Amino acid sequence: MSLSINLATSKQKKTQVTIFPALNAEQQAKLRGLLEQGLPTCSRPYLALARKIGLAESPFIEQQVIEQIKLWQQQGLIRRFGLVVKHRKLGFNANAMVVWNIADTAVDGIAKQLSQCPEVSLCYRRPRRLPDWPYNLFCMIHGIERAKVISQLQAITERLNLSHIEKNVLFSTRAFKQQGARYG
Amino acid sequence: MSELNLSEVRLSELQQRIINRYQKGFPLVEQPYVEIAEQLAVSEQQVIEAIEELHRYQALSRVGAVFDHKKAGASTLAAMAVPEQQLDKIAAIVNQFEQVNHNYEREHDYNLWFVVTASDLLALNRVLEQIELLTGLPILVLPMEASYHIDLGFTIDFASTNSTATVNKVGH
Numbered sequence: 001m002s003l004s005i006n007l008a009t010s011k012q013k014k015t016q017v018t019i020f021p022a023l024n025a026e027q028q029a030k031l032r033g034l035l036e037q038g039l040p041t042c043s044r045p046y047l048a049l050a051r052k053i054g055l056a057e058s059p060f061i062e063q064q065v066i067e068q069i070k071l072w073q074q075q076g077l078i079r080r081f082g083l084v085v086k087h088r089k090l091g092f093n094a095n096a097m098v099v100w101n102i103a104d105t106a107v108d109g110i111a112k113q114l115s116q117c118p119e120v121s122l123c124y125r126r127p128r129r130l131p132d133w134p135y136n137l138f139c140m141i142h143g144i145e146r147a148k149v150i151s152q153l154q155a156i157t158e159r160l161n162l163s164h165i166e167k168n169v170l171f172s173t174r175a176f177k178q179q180g181a182r183y184g
Numbered sequence: 185m186s187e188l189n190l191s192e193v194r195l196s197e198l199q200q201r202i203i204n205r206y207q208k209g210f211p212l213v214e215q216p217y218v219e220i221a222e223q224l225a226v227s228e229q230q231v232i233e234a235i236e237e238l239h240r241y242q243a244l245s246r247v248g249a250v251f252d253h254k255k256a257g258a259s260t261l262a263a264m265a266v267p268e269q270q271l272d273k274i275a276a277i278v279n280q281f282e283q284v285n286h287n288y289e290r291e292h293d294y295n296l297w298f299v300v301t302a303s304d305l306l307a308l309n310r311v312l313e314q315i316e317l318l319t320g321l322p323i324l325v326l327p328m329e330a331s332y333h334i335d336l337g338f339t340i341d342f343a344s345t346n347s348t349a350t351v352n353k354v355g356h
Binding site: 032034035036037038039041043044045046047062066069070072075076077078079080081082083084085086089090095097108111112114115120121122123124125126127129132133138139168170171172173174175176177178179 | 195202203206207208209210212213214215216217218228232235236238239241242243244245246247248249250251252255256261263275276278279284285286287288289290291292294297298324325326327328329330331332333340
């Protein structure tokens with residue numbers, strides 16, 4: 001009898017998982033807003049966030065915040081968590097949006113090839129808006145020099161046999177605004 | 185590695201390492217700056233100062249979360265063809281909306297490109313209508329239909345010189 005109790009206790013100890021109280025909807029919304037503004041640079045930033053969203057003081061409010069972020073990562077709601085860099089300030093001023101008019105039947109295959117290119121940082125399909133806008137595939141190439149970005153694009157176009165496809169390159173010339181998305 | 189003088193900011197070696205290592209997978213522990221410090225063999229204070237300096241340089245948008253637009257709400261890319269002499273004024277009107285998070289001038293007849301993000305489609309359309317009303321210009325609305333490659337941050341090849349630095353995708 002006492003042996004089995006001991007076994008059960010030790011087994012329980014090994015597999016013990018601490019469940020922290022989940023955040024309510026209002027706390028979640030507040031935390032999401034704060035994560036879009038960014039972590040403070042104090043020693044315990046998650047504790048600071050926990051207090052800002054009004055969690056009642058307890059020894060585990062910091063863990064409640066951390067577990068919520070992990071859960072959002074698992075659910076795919078958070079795509080990445082870390083430094084969000086302003087590439088222009090780091091000298092990446094040659095920012096080309098390359099737009100293509102690709103037959104609907106071919107667009108997925110070509111998009112997959114383009115997105116494998118190391119120079120391509122984003123690749124999206126979007127609707128055409130005829131007659132003004134015939135392009136249905138967008139990819140971004142970020143670089144330091146315009147000439148190099150253009151030669152990279154030429155190399156990609158030749159390698160993937162895309163020379164016959166209508167395209168346009170829109171370099172950005174000024175950034176009026178560059179900030180994290182707000183969903184409020 | 186010496187300090188590298190890029191076009192607008194001068195980054196220390198520590199800052200370069202922090203940027204290339206923590207655009208994703210920022211530590212989710214009680215003292216994340218201590219964990220970064222241990223991994224990079226510096227002190228917590230050095231890490232915090234390096235990040236604070238990046239903020240002062242305005243080289244960082246934030247240290248935080250990039251949410252999946254589709255799961256987190258509604259968003260779209262939008263473009264307008266603005267007469268050149270009105271561009272500053274129109275860009276300022278667009279910028280007033282807190283739902284606008286990127287706004288660029290690009291070389292094309294469609295010369296103003298911005299991203300609008302809202303809690304849902306209804307709210308998104310309301311913002312787009314308001315921008316059209318205030319600017320008097322029609323908006324080309326170009327929502328994402330498929331994503332083939334998502335933003336995972338980028339590795340900066342700091343070892344190269346300025347003119348040959350390249351952007352490489354993280355995690356591929």
